[in-house]
Amino acid sequence: MKFDSALMARLQAATQDLMKDGPLSATAAIQRALAGDDAPAAEPPTKGAQPGATMKDLNPPPEKPQPRRAPWGRKAARADDPPPQGATQEQPGPKSGIPDMADMLAKAGITLPEGFADSFKEKFKGGLQGEWQGKLPEGLLDNLPEALKNANLPGGRKRPPPPPLPDGARFDSASYTCSAGTRGYKLYVPSTYKCDGQPVSLVVMLHGCTQDPDDFAAGTRMNQVAEETGCLVAYPAQSQQANSSKCWNWFSAADQRRDQGEPAIIAGIARQVMAEYKVDTARVGIAGLSAGGAMAVVVGSLYPELFKAVGVHSGLPFGCATDLPSALQAMQKGSSSGSRPVASPPLIVFHGDKDRTVHPKNGSDVLAHGLVGQAGAAEVQRGKADAGRKYTRTVHRAADGRVLAEHWELHGAGHAWAGGSASGSYTDPTGPDASREMVRFFSQVAGA
Numbered sequence: 001m002k003f004d005s006a007l008m009a010r011l012q013a014a015t016q017d018l019m020k021d022g023p024l025s026a027t028a029a030i031q032r033a034l035a036g037d038d039a040p041a042a043e044p045p046t047k048g049a050q051p052g053a054t055m056k057d058l059n060p061p062p063e064k065p066q067p068r069r070a071p072w073g074r075k076a077a078r079a080d081d082p083p084p085q086g087a088t089q090e091q092p093g094p095k096s097g098i099p100d101m102a103d104m105l106a107k108a109g110i111t112l113p114e115g116f117a118d119s120f121k122e123k124f125k126g127g128l129q130g131e132w133q134g135k136l137p138e139g140l141l142d143n144l145p146e147a148l149k150n151a152n153l154p155g156g157r158k159r160p161p162p163p164p165l166p167d168g169a170r171f172d173s174a175s176y177t178c179s180a181g182t183r184g185y186k187l188y189v190p191s192t193y194k195c196d197g198q199p200v201s202l203v204v205m206l207h208g209c210t211q212d213p214d215d216f217a218a219g220t221r222m223n224q225v226a227e228e229t230g231c232l233v234a235y236p237a238q239s240q241q242a243n244s245s246k247c248w249n250w251f252s253a254a255d256q257r258r259d260q261g262e263p264a265i266i267a268g269i270a271r272q273v274m275a276e277y278k279v280d281t282a283r284v285g286i287a288g289l290s291a292g293g294a295m296a297v298v299v300g301s302l303y304p305e306l307f308k309a310v311g312v313h314s315g316l317p318f319g320c321a322t323d324l325p326s327a328l329q330a331m332q333k334g335s336s337s338g339s340r341p342v343a344s345p346p347l348i349v350f351h352g353d354k355d356r357t358v359h360p361k362n363g364s365d366v367l368a369h370g371l372v373g374q375a376g377a378a379e380v381q382r383g384k385a386d387a388g389r390k391y392t393r394t395v396h397r398a399a400d401g402r403v404l405a406e407h408w409e410l411h412g413a414g415h416a417w418a419g420g421s422a423s424g425s426y427t428d429p430t431g432p433d434a435s436r437e438m439v440r441f442f443s444q445v446a447g448a
Contacts, residue, residue: 162218162423166191166227171217176272180264181242186213187273188223188233201231201283201446203439204270204307206292206299208314208426209247213237216289219424220417222435229439232277236269238262250294251327256319258302262295267303285442287311289417289426290358294318297366301344309445310370311438313350314415316362317369318342334361335369344370346445347405350434352413360409367407371396374404389413389431403445408432 165171168191175184193200203226207216213235217223226233238246248255248262255261270284286307288296293315300310301318319342320335321327330336347370351363379395390411396404410418410431418434420427 159218159425160423162421163224165223168192169223169227171223174272176265176269178264178268180259180261180268183236183239183262183265183269185234185236185269186217187235188217188226189277190227190230190232192227192230193232193277195278197278199278199280199283201229201285201439201442202234202270202273202277202279203231203442204234204236204266204284204286204296206236206248206266206286206288206295207238207246208288208290208292209243209245211246211289211292211425215424216292217424219420219427220289220435221419221421221433222439225435225439229443231283231439232273232279234269234273236266247291248288248295250291250298250316251321251324251330253322255295256298256302256322263299263302266295266299267306270306280446282308283442283446285309285311285438287313287438288315289313290315290415297344297370301342301370304343304345307345309346309348309442310344311348311350311434311441312363312366313417313434314352314355314358314363315349315366316358317365318344319369320362320365330362331358334359335365342369343372343374346403346441347371348408348438348441349406350408350410350418350437352410352415352418352428354412355415357415363407363409367396367405371405374398383432385419385430385432387419387430389418389428391418391432403441406437406441408434408437 170187170189172187172189173184174187175182203222205213205216205220205222207213211219217233217235222233225231238248240246242262243249250256252261255263257263266286270286273279274281274284284307286296286300287310288294290313293312294317296310297312297315297318300307316330317335320330347367349363349366351358351360353360374396377397379397381393381395382391383393384390392409392411394407394409396406398404408418410428413428413431416426416428416431417424418428418431419436420429420431420434422429
């Protein structure tokens with residue numbers, strides 16, 4: 001069988017529903033489009049979450065990986081067809097006529113929320129008992145989560161592995177415990193670090209939903225930047241017990257207070273690293289992507305004596321949400337005018353102007369809230385990254401000339417780390433190098 005124009009139109013219509021009520025409603029919208037059902041959707045999930053609810057209401061824990069069966073590819077394949085570029089010889093496309101799902105969704109303009117791929121399989125599978133049963137390529141549902149995560153790779157290829165560690169470098173696992181709880185973390189120690197050498201800078205990196213320290217390190221390439229600059233990089237890991245999608249709970253009122261909840265744990269991890277290694281206390285920064293970016297704003301604002309600069313990629317401002325419903329509202333439309341601005345250490349903000357997961361307005365709001373009227377005249381520079389992404393960089397200075405903030409508006413970019421590597425998820429290799437620019441900014445404002 002093959003997809004006709006009517007089906008594609010239904011998929012495009014489903015796109016409009018995709019981001020309205022989170023992944024559960026998105027799943028229902030795509031199911032209806034595939035089934036050709038024009039009836040109203042089933043009642044969406046309840047939005048009346050209690051304050052402090054976690055994002056587990058959106059995405060249940062991903063299942064253990066199922067055994068891989070026949071892969072699914074871009075087009076109907078014959079036995080004598082050569083493999084598509086980048087595919088291995090032993091994995092030709094299926095003989096189905098159904099196009100690659102990642103390619104189809106991209107053409108339909110569908111951008112998937114973080115964590116959607118992990119929970120999609122079982123929900124989607126439940127809606128295929130009927131006329132579609134037995135008509136899909138064998139193994140499609142088992143391979144779907146991985147394929148959707150790899151949607152930014154041509155043909156849904158597997159992500160390339162990150163480069164090996166340089167001789168003498170380490171990427172160690174550790175954990176930290178305090179009254180607020182326990183979290184694991186990974187620490188990159190560059191090959192140039194000397195126990196008896198000069199103090200070095202420290203960057204704390206907070207991953208996005210569904211990610212982990214290894215994925216985030218690979219995608220941002222921050223370890224490579226650390227090797228070049230000599231800084232330490234700590235990657236706290238959100239636990240699935242605290243949030244089933246591994247999102248930092250930036251939207252929870254209980255996790256927006258000093259010396260409580262996740263901010264206390266993250267600050268404790270930084271202090272533990274500083275106690276065990278020679279760290280320059282004037283050169284400690286925190287950065288993150290999406291939920292991690294929002295939590296970086298929270299932690300940086302609550303602990304300005306500890307974190308001297310904050311990097312925010314595709315994040316949200318402090319105080320724009322206090323529970324799950326207000327978090328979804330802020331993600332879809334930007335923070336409300338009633339949210340309270342909170343001063344922050346110097347900020348560097350990256351946000352794609354085509355981000356459909358976290359509204360681009362949030363990038364401007366992070367900047368405005370963090371500056372709270374401190375900045376003087378803005379300096380605007382327009383440029384183009386070597387790999388092709390255009391951007392507008394705005395620098396904000398205080399009256400005495402000190403740099404207070406930078407805002408990088410990434411033109412045409414979605415919800416992905418600029419200048420990242422395809423070895424990790426949610427990356428845009430065409431963009432300016434956000435990791436390198438953040439470390440440069442952190443160094444620039446140190447001691448200012």
